[in-house]
Amino acid sequence: MGRTIAVTNQKGGVGKTTTSVNLSACLAYLGKKVLLIDIDPQGNATSGVGINKGETQHCIYDVLIDDEDIRNVIKVTKVENLSVVPATISLAGAEVELVSTISREVRLKHALEDVKDHYDYVIIDCPPSLGLLTINALTAADAVIIPVQCEFYALEGLSQLLSTIRLVQKHLNQELYIDGVVLTMLDARTNLGIQVIEEVKKYFQEKVYKSIIPRNVRLSEAPSHGEPIIIYDPKSRGAEIYLELAREVVKNG
């Protein structure tokens, strides 16, 4: 049976999308069948795997709000084994529209029931908020990956995220667990980065992945070419480290 993993942190710009796209592509590279779900109205994961948002008719919005069959929304990507459920700007309205919708927290979970078992991994790229879109992701997921940026305010907001996860566990998804915390954008030249690593390890202990993602220019360039790093520059440090992370995730189950 496949595993569904939500990549989440309500803090903006910590590496959620970079991790979702590249972890998905690396899992696919390892021979796993992967479905990447973009549930962020910014649609960065969608364009990050080479899907043109302007030419996308249906997106995750139609699934969540209009009960469109998710199978009609899935698109194949140029990465073998990797498909995507795209997001477009129309999703921006969903957060408000969901409020008055029946079973508003379980819409994604129900939509995935038909397709989940066709994939080894379903990876969900969450928006930078703890609203209903993220709640849908946490309710549909088996596990959570939390990217934490190696910078001064790294731990800020994490207690709010953890209490949201606990609330979801209590009321919506008892089985939800944290697969791991991934440290991102490490600048190894600074002491600050090392301090943050120690602090995060003290807090999350063995939940911190051994693969720590360094700042890598190739990782920041790849999205503008619509390619995950494993395609854009497979020999780069960014590709190596996301492949290592993918192996850790596979080892976890």
Ligand SMILES: Nc1ncnc2c1ncn2[C@@H]1O[C@H](COP(=O)(O)OP(=O)(O)OP(=O)(O)O)[C@@H](O)[C@H]1O
């Ligand atoms: N390891 C890295 N090295 C260099 N640049 C990176 C790295 N990880 C992410 N970036 C860049 O940092 C920016 C933010 O990353 P990303 O979009 O993945 O964060 P996010 O958490 O998804 O943001 P948002 O909260 O807006 O969805 C992007 O421009 C991305 O290209």
Ligand SMILES: [Mg+2]
């Ligand atoms: Mg993002």
